[in-house]
Amino acid sequence: MYKSSLALAVALGVLAQQAGAAGFVEDSKLSLSSRTMYFDNNNREAHATGTAKRPDQRETGQGFKLDYISGFTEGTVGFGVDAQAVWGIHLDGGKGYHKAGFLPDDSDGSSVSQWARVGGNAKARFSKTEAHFGSALAPMMPILVSNDGRLLPQTFEGGTITSKEIDNLTINAGQLTHAMGRASSNRTGLSVSGATADSNKFRYGGLDYKLTPDLTLQYYYSNLEDFYKQHFLGATHVFKISDNQSFKTDLRYFDSSSDGKNGDAATYAFDNNGGYAKNKGEVDNKTWSAMFTYTLGGHALMLGHQQIGDDGGFVWLNQGAVRDGNNRPEGAGGSSFYLFTDSMINQFARAGENTTFGQYSYDFAALGVPGLKASVAYLRGDDIRNKSGNGTYNEWERDARVDYTIQQGTLKGLGFSLRQGVYRGAGESSADQDQTRFIVNYTYAFM
Numbered sequence: 001m002y003k004s005s006l007a008l009a010v011a012l013g014v015l016a017q018q019a020g021a022a023g024f025v026e027d028s029k030l031s032l033s034s035r036t037m038y039f040d041n042n043n044r045e046a047h048a049t050g051t052a053k054r055p056d057q058r059e060t061g062q063g064f065k066l067d068y069i070s071g072f073t074e075g076t077v078g079f080g081v082d083a084q085a086v087w088g089i090h091l092d093g094g095k096g097y098h099k100a101g102f103l104p105d106d107s108d109g110s111s112v113s114q115w116a117r118v119g120g121n122a123k124a125r126f127s128k129t130e131a132h133f134g135s136a137l138a139p140m141m142p143i144l145v146s147n148d149g150r151l152l153p154q155t156f157e158g159g160t161i162t163s164k165e166i167d168n169l170t171i172n173a174g175q176l177t178h179a180m181g182r183a184s185s186n187r188t189g190l191s192v193s194g195a196t197a198d199s200n201k202f203r204y205g206g207l208d209y210k211l212t213p214d215l216t217l218q219y220y221y222s223n224l225e226d227f228y229k230q231h232f233l234g235a236t237h238v239f240k241i242s243d244n245q246s247f248k249t250d251l252r253y254f255d256s257s258s259d260g261k262n263g264d265a266a267t268y269a270f271d272n273n274g275g276y277a278k279n280k281g282e283v284d285n286k287t288w289s290a291m292f293t294y295t296l297g298g299h300a301l302m303l304g305h306q307q308i309g310d311d312g313g314f315v316w317l318n319q320g321a322v323r324d325g326n327n328r329p330e331g332a333g334g335s336s337f338y339l340f341t342d343s344m345i346n347q348f349a350r351a352g353e354n355t356t357f358g359q360y361s362y363d364f365a366a367l368g369v370p371g372l373k374a375s376v377a378y379l380r381g382d383d384i385r386n387k388s389g390n391g392t393y394n395e396w397e398r399d400a401r402v403d404y405t406i407q408q409g410t411l412k413g414l415g416f417s418l419r420q421g422v423y424r425g426a427g428e429s430s431a432d433q434d435q436t437r438f439i440v441n442y443t444y445a446f447m
Helices: 003-016
Strands: 029-046 057-069 077-092 114-126 129-137 155-163 169-180 202-212 215-224 228-242 245-258 284-296 299-308 354-363 372-385 392-405 415-425 431-445
Touching: 077 129, 129 169
Parallel strands: none
Antiparallel strands: 029 057, 029 431, 057 077, 077 114, 114 129, 129 155, 155 169, 169 202, 202 215, 215 228, 228 245, 245 284, 284 299, 299 354, 354 372, 372 392, 392 415, 415 431
């Protein structure tokens, strides 16, 4: 059991005496979410010299997530608890079609038949400030994005504080120590791509300031001890042209540098997403991106561009690879990051990469079919530096998806999602892929 689970148990014992307090019970929510997912990844070709074509992956799984979110007890300082239990089941996956990432590995290299974990958070509220401590944290910030792209969500262990005491200003701060991967029952430390050592100290702080009702400015700083330091600047503006017409501008800038032991030895080295590095093993990157979205009724057209610095690839927080003293990845392929190019298959985050991207989406509610949405996106990355530093290459990806959620009746809230992606690359470590996902989601609220 995690230390946070013990803390949660203690908190539950204390709060049990106040369970009847207004707010704690009345504001509580209990829900059960179900997700069925078919995942088909067709590896068509490997471009790296001497590298064999990877096997295809076809698997189906069922995930369940039970969430309890309490209200807060009465008083100057209110207390509460959140609890989460998740359970994943392997439904099917043809022999030879299992690979790590979608489902956990069994000891013989096949998929486990099922896996589960339980976590929770104790929380407190004073005025407009909330603190959460536990192992079921799911941050969504520019410097850390919790991943929920498979059967079960990625969660983190640690403590967070969010304050809205000043009008139009949100302050976030915290420290995280471990991660629980989307395809794992266990926790690991925190790390970066390619490293075999972990860190148990990810600190962050940031501000979101609504300068006007239409303009939001952001600054965040984060530090993964012995790996990297990162600064983020962001600005989002929405210009309302008419009641059903708008133009949105979203600007983002990251400045990342080495910290502590990073680059000193192979265990703390950053592999620069398999690409070029000016200083081998070190984090050294500046990335900017801009996205512009024009919306008219149900139509939305998005265009943007992103530039990854020449000295090294973009860096983001990942799960570690060490557990109980052994090098055992725990669903470490499931991390996300706050760039527009974090797409269905590829990341477009290697040194020197210039990516131009666009997306068209349509909400069929405008035609009297609420709940039905469709989109198609295209990304092309050029000027990617070869790992050797000599020459460049390019890559592209095309993604399409259709989503439908039943709006009324007995099955209200039942959602279906069909996604299809095609990736093609010409680089040293590229592997052409065609990927299909079919997902069925449903959440039932008990209270």
